[in-house]
Structures are given as C-alpha cells and as structure tokens.
Amino acid sequence: MARWQPNASQRLVTAALELFEERGYENTTVIEIAERAGLTKSTFFRHFPDKREVLFGGGTMTGLVVQGIAAAPAGAGPLEAVAHALDVIGKEAFTLDRREFGARRQAVITANPELREREALKGLGLTASMVDALKRRGVPALTAHVAAELGALAWKIAYERWSDTTNDEEFGELARQTLAEVQAASALC
Amino acid sequence: MARWQPNASQRLVTAALELFEERGYENTTVIEIAERAGLTKSTFFRHFPDKREVLFGGGTMTGLVVQGIAAAPAGAGPLEAVAHALDVIGKEAFTLDRREFGARRQAVITANPELREREALKGLGLTASMVDALKRRGVPALTAHVAAELGALAWKIAYERWSDTTNDEEFGELARQTLAEVQAASALC
C-alpha cells in the first residue's frame, strides 16, 4: 500500500487536460488543476516547473530521436538516418493507444498562444538534438541542419496525418512516406 | 513642444536592453525598466503587452517578407522568391546602423530561455507567413513549406554571419549566398 494516492504526476496531467478542454488554458488556475487531482498548488510545482509544462512533461522524445539517428545503419545518408529515428519514435512513443490523448493535447496547445510558444521552443530543442546526432555521424554541419529541418517538417506533417482518427497506419510508415514527399518537394525549389 | 518626453517606446526598449545586459532578464523588473525610462509600470504595459515583447516590438518583419515574396519576378521559383524577400529585409530592416543593436539584442535573447521561447514563436509566425505568400504565387503547399523552412534556415545562418562585426557585407548579399549553400546541401540529403 502506498502512503499517498499513486501517479500524482499523471493525475495532474489528466486534470489539467480536462480543465483546459472545459474552460480553456487561461481560464484555468494551477490551484484548480491541483484540486481536481486531489493535491495542492505546492505539489503541482513540485512535479512541473511551470503551468505549461504539465502538457510537455512526458518528453523523453529527445533521447529517442538521438538514439534513433545514432542507431541508423552505417551507410545510411542523413535523411535515411532521420527516417530511422522517426521509426523509433513511432514504435516507442506514438503508439496507437496514445493517439487520442495526443490529439486532445494538440488541440489544447493549438488553441493557446502561450502553449504554442512552449511547443515552438521544444521543437527548436528537438531540431538541435537532431543536428548534433547527425554531426556525430560525420554529416557536415550545414547538411545536418538542412536534414534536421526537413525531418522536423516531415515529422509535423506526419503527426497531423497520424492524428486523423480515420487513418490507422503506423506513425513510422506515415513518416517515411511523408519524408519522401518532402525530399521530392525540396528538389523542386 | 510635446507634453511629455517623446519616444516613450524607444526609451523603454533602450532601458530594457541596458538592464538586461547589466543584470540579466530575470533579475530585471518591469518597474525598474519603466523607472530608467522615466515612466511607470502602467505605461510600460500600455506600450508592450508583456515584458518579453519589449525586445520584439519593432516587428514589421512579417510585412516585409510577405511583400518581398509577392514582389518577386513572375518567373521566379520558390527559393528565388524567398531570396528576393531576404534582399528586401536587408535593405529595409537589417541596415548597417542597426547591426550593433541587433547583436546586443540577440545576445540577450540567446542568454534567456523565456526570450528564446518568444523568439521561437515569432519564427513560426514568420515561416507561416512565408508559406502563405508562396502559396499565393501558386506554389504547391508542400513545396511552399519546404522552401519556407529552407529560407528560414538560411536567414538564421546569414543573420549570424552578418552580425559578425568583422564582416561588412550587405545582409541581402550574405543571405543569397547562404541560401545557395543551403540549397546545395539539401541536394546531398
């Protein structure tokens, strides 16, 4: 038996997402989130550094991407390494059972500038990690930047497609396909 | 004679930049910024919606980019239109007399996560504007996204090079050259 109700963080995330959906991010106070989770403001800030982060906490994403790029076959080019990373993400993070949660979360984020701002920053960090991982494979700096940007773009588009509930394809498969389209488009610039 | 000291906004920007450099963004209070500018907290928030925005206020950048892309020669491809926009920016915004201010501003932003976050959001908005402007030229959506991302990357790199005070080249020229390098790199992915 635990001393307190378990999964405090998860309860906070759930409470927050519900409240954001019900009355919007700005009309929800941290105290209200904590109360719905059966906790207090103090405990909230012990689990998350700020109010926005409650929707960005699960982020082991960076590690997965870096690992995915590093683990790509030795002969693979930059974009192939990125595709490999997107595969890893699809298998480890974007599983079908998390799709609904992801879509709800994304809707809340899109509806609020403050949350979009945090998302943008996370995106920069992710892209920077991809660049580093590619450089570690021996890819020249500029090429690494370009590959990372194209990969991030494909990721974003693939995620939108994958979130569509009428589409049951695996994320990795969608991402590979999208990345190929992006690469083809880049040749037409 | 004016009733009050003129250029209140500009004075606030200057005071803020100085204080951020002296003691850091987080250790500077809005009240302190206002006082150095000879104003009050109330007036600060009348000129800027929040503390971060004091470093992002001059942003007619979006309009310039959109205008630059729209004004590109009819036969120009997506990346050529973007290059044209970068030329416009170089002539209208990134003039030599603003280079030092830009560099100081950039250093402050880079040093603070909260400011980087705002910068990231502005970047997203700018990229989205480029995509729209390219679509209005008849560029297919996906191609427009790719061209905008590559353009944004070239922009960022070119800005870093241009900020280097040992380099007196025009921004537009640097940007064109950088964009060509980015395009070449994208072919190696």
Added chain:
DNA sequence: ACGGTGATGAGACTTGGTCCCATCACCGTA
C-alpha cells in the same frame, strides 16, 4: 476661458511561481 483629448500616474487585484517549514505515513533498526 473652457471643455475635449490622449498619454500618463496610482493603486487595487489576480495569478504564476518561489521558498520555508510543518506534517504524516512508512520503513528499518534496536
């Protein structure tokens, strides 16, 4: 001289976020 106008000042108020200290249930040890 007088009322309108627009930028500013003053201060109350809410909320995000920090910090410190108390509490309280469990656990290992004597």
Added chain:
DNA sequence: TACGGTGATGGGACCAAGTCTCATCACCGT
C-alpha cells in the same frame, strides 16, 4: 514496541507579471 530517518505532501508568506479602473494633467481648438 519504540524510535528516528525519509520522502512526498500541505500550508502559507512572499515577489513579480499582468489587468483594470480611476485620477491627473498638459495641450488644443473653439
């Protein structure tokens, strides 16, 4: 059984960002 350590929580003081409302005050046209 008693006891002290531990780790997550609660409580509340405190500061700064941001909102809002009302007062002020110098200019301007009539």
